[in-house]
Amino acid sequence: MARVSADVRRELLVEAAIRVMIRDGVGGATTRAVVAEAGMPLGAFHYCFRSKEELLENVIAAITxxxxxxxxxxxxxxxxxxxxxxxxxxxxxxxxxxxxxxxxxxxxxxxxxxxxxxxxxxxxxxxxxxxxxxxxxxxxxxxxxxxxxxxxxxxxxxxxxxxxxxxxxxxxxxxxxxxxxxxxxxxxxxxxxxxxxxx
Amino acid sequence: MARVSADVRRELLVEAAIRVMIRDGVGGATTRAVVAEAGMPLGAFHYCFRSKEELLENVIAAITxxxxxxxxxxxxxxxxxxxxxxxxxxxxxxxxxxxxxxxxxxxxxxxxxxxxxxxxxxxxxxxxxxxxxxxxxxxxxxxxxxxxxxxxxxxxxxxxxxxxxxxxxxxxxxxxxxxxxxxxxxxxxxxxxxxxxxx
DNA sequence: GTCTATAGGAAGATAGAC
DNA sequence: GTCTATCTTCCTATAGAC
Missing domain, CATH: 1.10.357.10 (Tetracycline Repressor, domain 2)
Structure with missing residues (x-):
């Protein structure tokens, strides 16, 4: 997963989060589940998003x-x-x-x-x-x-x-x-x- | 809180859970928050309800x-x-x-x-x-x-x-x-x- | 930027003394 | 039945090597 810009990773994580939510509900979309779905290490999460709330912000914007x-x-x-x-x-x-x-x-x-x-x-x-x-x-x-x-x-x-x-x-x-x-x-x-x- | 039947406690916990949910949302209604609202020790929870899900069952039935x-x-x-x-x-x-x-x-x-x-x-x-x-x-x-x-x-x-x-x-x-x-x-x-x- | 390892805390549930 | 203390698990977030 080297050589993928943080911006692209952000999109990948948002898409992964939506897939996880559809499958397991919003409650199932933990940071761990999302990075696993996206095939990234857990640590990747927090240099793409400041917090889980920031991810959710992007998810809602993407779905709306x-x-x-x-x-x-x-x-x-x-x-x-x-x-x-x-x-x-x-x-x-x-x-x-x-x-x-x-x-x-x-x-x-x-x-x-x-x-x-x-x-x-x-x-x-x-x-x-x-x-x-x-x-x-x-x-x-x-x-x-x-x-x-x-x-x-x-x-x-x-x-x-x-x-x-x-x-x-x-x-x-x-x-x-x-x-x-x-x-x-x-x-x-x-x-x-x-x-x-x-x- | 001695000498209060488990049945009464169940009702008290359901009412407390509803108050907590109104104040803090369903996600805020943890077993700890609910027993605190009802003024009971944490341990009381699990001889009144088999699980948290059983509490929720009673809450939904009470509200409906x-x-x-x-x-x-x-x-x-x-x-x-x-x-x-x-x-x-x-x-x-x-x-x-x-x-x-x-x-x-x-x-x-x-x-x-x-x-x-x-x-x-x-x-x-x-x-x-x-x-x-x-x-x-x-x-x-x-x-x-x-x-x-x-x-x-x-x-x-x-x-x-x-x-x-x-x-x-x-x-x-x-x-x-x-x-x-x-x-x-x-x-x-x-x-x-x-x-x-x-x- | 990227990752591993781990901190630090809160959750549901249980053990066992009284 | 009643309660305290604790177990286990899972979470978000960070520290720090590369």
Whole structure:
């Protein structure tokens, strides 16, 4: 492992940490487990990061924002408002079904971060980025289909982001995929009703 | 502390554990911190509980189900469907505003439990109890106001439980009470639209 | 920068006197 | 049952040779 810059090592450790968290949970991501996953000696950790908290900081930053791109992409296709909304939601939901542990990690990280003064700000930003993603998806939808949302956009964005977050958390905990799908359909129908033709 | 039955001690330890968790988070609730909070010696722990996991089991069971009663009570008053729904939601939300740390603990406990094979079943039951609470509130509302819900009740119950859970988690993480209130109002309006006169 | 070795402490659980 | 003292293990972080 000689001749690898500390910057590259930092990235490798962040990626290794995410893999360990997906496999064993945030609690399982000890410095030892992370360096082992990355194939580095324990001592490498502390000249890449000042502390474990600094690693977590980078992990949260790396995970935040992965979700948005996937959904925005699905909105580019053809079809009416309903088709696009369902395609976007479907893409998100398929990811939840395929990688539940990855999503579990995001909830764990939030709870972990919210309790540490140094990380609480990051948890806040994590959820603000969800709100932003929701806002931008709704904006893109309305624009491409020539409609306007009847509630104020910030309120509707919060509503939909919370709804999807809540449905995901419930599914991850309780595991009824069929019921989750039905509730998601209801969500799509409900949101679709909140439009009027654009001016 | 002599002459206190092991059963009573168990309850005292569970209550102490909840206090510690509210103050310092689930991660702060070590056996040492819990017995200190309860004013007991460390050794007392392991003839009250076989393990720390057994304590957590009791903590989750004690916390689950506290929410339902408060909301059902508010539904007994007079008023139309809208008034009652808003009163019930308002009562829940006031509790979130007054005791945010208590609610944070429930999210932390879920994540903690979901990762341990021995406790995962309890996390599942915790969320099933949310679904049940949601179902019973919606049932009571419909009956007392002589209306029927247009979506199947299990779907609507899942929808509303997730929505409220998601809004709560977002508020606890991000902290915008005003925006949360606005989104909650939108939620109430939306749900109210899903009725038709009873047969 | 890189690594080995270890410090230093906190965790859950137990042994054994009373 | 009750408690003190202790075992064992695992953690984060550092010291110091190369």
């Amino acid at each position: 924002g992965h979700t948005l791109d996937r959904m925005l992409e699905k909105l580019k296709g053809p079809g009416g408002l309903g088709d696009k909304l369902r395609a976007g939601l479907g893409a998100y939901w398929q990811h939840v079904l395929d990688h539940p542990d990855e999503h579990r990690v995001t909830y764990e990280l939030t709870q972990y971060a919210v309790r540490r003064p140094g990380l609480a700000e990051l948890a806040k930003r994590q959820y603000e980025s969800y709100l932003e993603a929701s806002t931008r998806v709704l904006e893109a939808l309305a624009e491409s289909c020539d409609v306007t949302w009847t509630p104020p956009l910030p309120v509707l964005a919060r509503y939909t982001a919370s709804l999807i977050d809540g449905l995901t958390l419930l599914y991850l905990t309780e595991g009824d995929a069929e019921a989750a799908g039905a509730a998601l359909d209801l969500a799509a129908t409900q949101v679709l009703g909140l439009t009027r033709p654009a001016d | 189900g506290h929410t339902l009663d408060r909301m059902l009570e508010k539904l007994k008053g007079p008023g139309g469907l809208g008034d009652k729904l808003r009163a019930g939601l308002g009562a829940y939300w006031q509790h979130v505003l007054d005791h945010p740390d208590e609610h944070r603990v429930t999210y932390e406990l879920t994540q903690y439990a979901v990762r341990r094979p021995g406790l995962a079943e309890l996390a599942k039951r915790q969320y099933e109890s949310y679904l049940e609470a949601s179902t019973r509130v919606l049932e009571a509302l419909a009956e007392s106001c002589d209306v029927t819900w247009t979506p199947p009740l299990p779907v609507l119950a899942r929808y509303t439980a997730s929505l409220i859970d998601g809004l709560t988690l977002l508020y606890l993480t991000e902290g915008d009470a005003e925006a949360a209130g606005a989104a909650l109002d939108l939620a109430a309006t939306q749900v109210l639209g899903l009725t038709r006169p009873a047969d």
